[in-house]
Amino acid sequence: MLPYAANNKVLRKPLCTGDGTARGVTISNYRLEYKSQDSEQWTGLPQSNVLTMSVFFLEKGLNYTFNCYASSSQIASEGGASFESAPVSTFFYYGQAPFWDSIRAPPPVNPPVLHYAYIGNVFSMNIKALDTDLSQNITISATGLSACGAMLSNIVIANPARALLVFLAKPQDSGKTYLICYTAQDSQSMTAPPRCFRLSIASPAPKFISPHGALEASGKTGAVIEGAPHVKATLAATAGCQVEVQIVAEDATSAGLQGFNAAARGYKVRCTTVHASRCWKSYKLGFCSAGFFF
Numbered sequence: 216m217l218p219y220a221a222n223n224k225v226l227r228k229p230l231c232t233g234d235g236t237a238r239g240v241t242i243s244n245y246r247l248e249y250k251s252q253d254s255e256q257w258t259g260l261p262q263s264n265v266l267t268m269s270v271f272f273l274e275k276g277l278n279y280t281f282n283c284y285a286s287s288s289q290i291a292s293e294g295g296a297s298f299e300s301a302p303v304s305t306f307f308y309y310g311q312a313p314f315w316d317s318i319r320a321p322p323p324v325n326p327p328v329l330h331y332a333y334i335g336n337v338f339s340m341n342i343k344a345l346d347t348d349l350s351q352n353i354t355i356s357a358t359g360l361s362a363c364g365a366m367l368s369n370i371v372i373a374n375p376a377r378a379l380l381v382f383l384a385k386p387q388d389s390g391k392t393y394l395i396c397y398t399a400q401d402s403q404s405m406t407a408p409p410r411c412f413r414l415s416i417a418s419p420a421p422k423f424i425s426p427h428g429a430l431e432a433s434g435k436t437g438a439v440i441e442g443a444p445h446v447k448a449t450l451a452a453t454a455g456c457q458v459e460v461q462i463v464a465e466d467a468t469s470a471g472l473q474g475f476n477a478a479a480r481g482y483k484v485r486c487t488t489v490h491a492s493r494c495w496k497s498y499k500l501g502f503c504s505a506g507f508f509f
Contacts, residue, residue: 244286246299252278262286273309276348278403281305312405313353316343316375320397321412327394329413331470332384333480338365338414339382344399344407345375351401352376359395363388363414374401382414390418390469417468421484425463 247268248259260268273279282302289296319341321328332338344353353376357367365382376399396411464484465474472480 241287242285243288243297246284246286247281248284249279249281252280257282275310276350278306278308281307308403308405310348310351310403310405311346313344313346313351313376313399313401313407315397315399315407315410316345319343319377321410323408323410327411327413329392329415331415331417331468332382332388333417333468333470333482334384334386334389335481337381337383340380340412342378342380342397343375346401348401349374351403353399353401355397355399357395357397359393363391363393363395365393365395365414384416388416391416415469417470417472417480417482419466419482420469421464421466423462423464425461 244262244264245266245268246259246262247270248257249270250257251274260270282304284302285300287298287300320343330338330340342355344355346353351374352372353374354372355367355370355376355378357365357378357380360366360380363382364385365380367378368381369377369379371377380395392413392415394411394413396409398409399407466477466482466484467474468477468480468482472482477483
């Protein structure tokens, strides 16, 4: 099967011709005949000594067989006889490969487009492929599914073809990125170029917004770093008065969501322990962002 059939067939002159004699025998003419798979009638082109022959009025969506013959002629002193070779046959389907829907398929970019999935949330993607040859049925498949546990469902083998990718991210998937590629193949085994995307599972990324001054995670040096799990603050206090500290934390996840969007997906922040030196009895907690709690 050839991936695509044009109306021109190019016949290349043999590298070696002859009947075994020292001078050889020249190829004088070529003959081409063809027929569709469903026909018993061969259509022949006139013999010609050119290497390019044009065939017109082929019907798309059909399989064709082409036979090519080569003729040689002896010189008069050797008898002047003509000989025709056995045919060299070519089989191909005259049509076009499937193609992807412009909306329901990942774009053809490199590196592949990045999508995020969220732990405990179902990620899904609709896929669609088409073929200009209406008699063809298309099958959609995918690679990379076993690595992450995703699956194709609602598969429709038709023209157009459809499928639904479904994936449920688990805690152990946090921070991992998978490569998934789709393929579309029609009844003639012609395929569309694969379409791929990267699926990254968002990991938690909690950080304090207030008060300012994050402590190093180890807590040993007291160095101020961004996004550490501890904070410290120096406050002015008046004896006998309540000290109020506003503590705000959020988790934008590794996908960089806004706090309320992350909370809606289950990425919530819990402030577990608060240490207040000396005036701990009069310590008053402020608030966490929407969706977060103490």
